[in-house]
Amino acid sequence: MLGACTLRVNGSPLPIQLIQSITNSYGGLRGSYGITYFITAQLPYDLEGPSTAVEIEDSLGKRNTLTLKLKPAVPEFKDDLPTGPSYPPALLRRTGEELIVRLSGLGQTTIPAPWGDVATIPIEPAAPIEAFVGGKKAKILSVELSTTEVGIFNVHMQIPEIARDLHTVSIRAGGTLIATGFVTVVE
Amino acid sequence: MLPAIKQNEIQVRQAFASKLSTDLQTVVYDVNFGTGSIATGTALIVDQAGNLYAAGMARPPGSQIFNLSNGITSGAVILARILPDGKVDFDRFVEFTSDEFAYTDRRPVGIGIGPDSRIWLGITGPAGFPRNLPSLDQVAISGVLLRSFLPNGDAAGGETIVPGLASAAFGTNGRISVVGINRNLPTTMGSATVEAVDSLSAIVFDLNSINAPAVIADYDILNIDELNIAPGFRVRNGKQLHLQMERAAQMNYVAALSVGNVFADNLTGKLPATITIDNKLLSASMLTILVPGAQGLTVIPIQPRVRDAYLGIDPLEPFELPGTSEQPSTFRISVYAKELDGGWVDFNFPFQVTSQTPWLRLESNEGTTPFELRATVDPKGFKTGIYKASVKISIGTFTQTQSLSFVVGPIPRVQPNPYPIEVLVGKPATHKFTIQSSSSPLDFELMAQTPWLDVSPKTGRTPQEVTVTVDPKSMPPQDYLPVGSIVIKSNGNQTIVNHYYLPLNPPIVFSPDTILQKEAAPGSLFTFIAAPAAAMLQSTRVSPGR
Known part of the structure; x- marks a missing residue:
């Protein structure tokens, strides 16, 4: 239904995915409905410079140009870690156990990564990655580009020795710190 | 008269204490303490000589406010003694540094004056979030930390930690107490104790x-x-x-x-x-x-009441018996008590259950929720149709009667279940569904009840795939889901199948205003909206080549 929709950077079409969202104002089948399309695109891994222009051509042939500011890393949380306390605790880990957080926006990689496709070999981000659980530094076991999801990095960390309680999980990439959710550390 | 210490919202947030006359008409004194800090008073007590001891959360002058980038914070409490004439005798900061619970403030929740005139502070983290944490660094929000001070405000070196879920402290002349819960509770709640520290008499909660x-x-x-x-x-x-x-x-x-x-x-x-x-x-x-x-x-x-709890019996779908000449059939029934809001909590309550219908026999008549029991129905003598039986279930003094439906003989079933079907405005569309029988094959007739629907074939025998043709030109305005109805006549019964349609109005037009992201890194996924509507979802995946 997107027809001739195209996104380009430096003349190259970007890989995109369309998600259709149906909004219901009242709930139930007989509510008032609206349609929204969410389009996700992936920038090339080898972009350089302070910004990049994304040209968007919609199905009517109308063109817009979006300017995105480029940074070494703009980590974005892509997982389903609980975003707050819940009952029962949604994510339980013991000290020493592994926790995986999915992120995008970790920037360039140490070796060329497939654009618009999944990785078939271990590919690490060039930006240094740090993880914190409850403010305590967590050991990074690995950070690799996903082999099943385009543009997603799996950050494998080890729960540090910390009190048994609900803790914030934070990740710092390329100088940017983001809170990614909560984990409950149990006995 | 001792009003609570209040927070001065004007200029700096500085704790202050006021003393009013007993008739509340005269301010005897009104003084700030913790000069230069950002402080909030949270506890106070008066000794027998009329000295006011006040404490609160504080940021001392020059202290480092919590910094997210380095995860370091310094929090402090302030302790002050104010003489009967309003003079601040001393005010002292007690600092804590932790790299772990950097988001918190330390909150004095009680002051006690011991028999030796030592001043005891009971300090917790944010009210309402007591935690079960073991160490000193964590005690600020995990329990209550008691620290003692000499009468002149110097640290006395005394320190006691009440770990666990201690979350409140209070003091009187001669004692300070901490209210909390012993960590070593049995798995079933038997009793809670209040930790008593220093010279307090035991308090039992x-x-x-x-x-x-x-x-x-x-x-x-x-x-x-x-x-x-x-x-x-x-x-x-x-x-x-x-x-x-x-x-x-x-x-x-x-x-x-x-x-x-x-x-x-x-x-x-x-x-x-x-x-x-x-x-x-x-x-x-x-x-x-x-x-x-x-x-x-x-x-x-108090008389607390369950919020949105309910007692139920599953399955709620009709039980089916293949035919009237069949032998008695046994079904499984689940009896449960759940929290309705969220639905993930099962209550465990002993119950009694009895059948109120002669042809429904229950294998057992009691259990503890959630519980699965067997029910037997003998369909002999029944005609084809739907029969209802009732079951009475009791938990304590609460009794509820619930009906269970039993179907004797085959009934038509539709697959897939009706779901909003997308159609383009102005363009005819078709979709299919299958009519099946719940047991032996059924003959049926079909009739579209909605003007803009047609169905084919009009008659058939299960299983049968049916094609529905939709003409969206005649649909109602698209501000709601139009519904199209098809009647299935079979075995002397009539079943109505409703399909909901979602008219779509292409084409899609981008708006630069819908960009959700202004900056990105190489390889980033970025998302924007194509259509003037409120955001609901965001994609997290990109499919190559699309």
Whole structure:
């Protein structure tokens, strides 16, 4: 239904995915409905410079140009870690156990990564990655580009020795710190 | 008269204390303490000589405010003594540094003056979030840390940690106490204790009655007959009492009692309260507090009620018996009591259940929810059709009757289940569904009841795929889901199948205003909206080549 929709950077079409969202104002089948399309695109891994222009051509042939500011890393949380306390605790880990957080926006990689496709070999981000659980530094076991999801990095960390309680999980990439959710550390 | 220390919102946030005359008409003194800091008063006490000891949360001058980038914070409490004439005798900062719970403030919740004139501070983290943490660094929000000071305000070196879920402290002349819950609770809540420190007499916070067999009566599942706090307990003006219990080996809270702000030192009144028992959220509308004396009170709650709990029997779908000549059939029935809101909590209550219908026989008549039991139905003598049986279930004094439907003989079924079907405005569309029988094959007739629908074939025998043709030109305006109805006549019965349609209005037009992201890194996924509507979802995946 997107027809001739195209996104380009430096003349190259970007890989995109369309998600259709149906909004219901009242709930139930007989509510008032609206349609929204969410389009996700992936920038090339080898972009350089302070910004990049994304040209968007919609199905009517109308063109817009979006300017995105480029940074070494703009980590974005892509997982389903609980975003707050819940009952029962949604994510339980013991000290020493592994926790995986999915992120995008970790920037360039140490070796060329497939654009618009999944990785078939271990590919690490060039930006240094740090993880914190409850403010305590967590050991990074690995950070690799996903082999099943385009543009997603799996950050494998080890729960540090910390009190048994609900803790914030934070990740710092390329100088940017983001809170990614909560984990409950149990006995 | 001792009003609570209040926060001065003007200019700097500085704690201050005021003394009013007994007729409340004259300000005897009104002084700030913790000069240069950002402070909030949270506790106070007066000794027998009329000196006011006040404490609060504070940021000392020059202290580092919490910094997210390096995870370091410094929090402090302030302790001050104010003489009867209003002169600030001393004010001292007590600093804490932690790289772990950097988001928190340290909150003095009680001051006590010991027999040796030492000053004791009871300090917790943010009210309402007591935690079960073991170490000193964590005690700021995990329990209550007691520190003692000499009469001149110097640190006396005394320090006591009340770990666990201690969350409130209060002091009187001669003692300071911490209200908390012993960490070594049994897995079933038996009793809670109040830790008493220093020279305090023991205080027992008796919650045994909570563990009594629960009674359901019109959705009452918990009756607390008595909840006593011994004399000596005091809830300060403007403070919160927050008590929690925890199941020892799990992180789930077992019980929590939270009392809202208390608005007078000496009061007889009602306070809002919430009680959580074993992850079952109950709401208690009011909590009555009686104050027998100036320094003590008794808490006598309450009639908490289950919020959105329900008692049910599954399956709710009709039981099916293949035919009238079949042998008796046995079905499984699940009896449960659940929290409706969220639905993930199962209540465990003993119940009794009896059949109210002669042809429905239950294998057992009691159990504990959730429970699965067997029911047997003999269809001999029944004609094809739907029959209802009723079951009476009791938990405590609460009784509920629920019906169960049994279908004898085949009935038509439609697959897939009707779901909003997208159609383009102005363009005819078709979709298919299959009519099946619940048991032996069925002959059927079809008839479209909606003008803009047609169905083919008009007759058939199960299983049969059916094609529906939709003409969206005649659909109602697209501000709601148009519904199209098809009647299935079979076996003397009539079934209506409703399909909902979602008219779409292409083409899609981008708007630069819908960009959700202004900056990105190489390889980033970025998302924007194509259509003028509110955001609902965001993609997290990119498919190559699209």
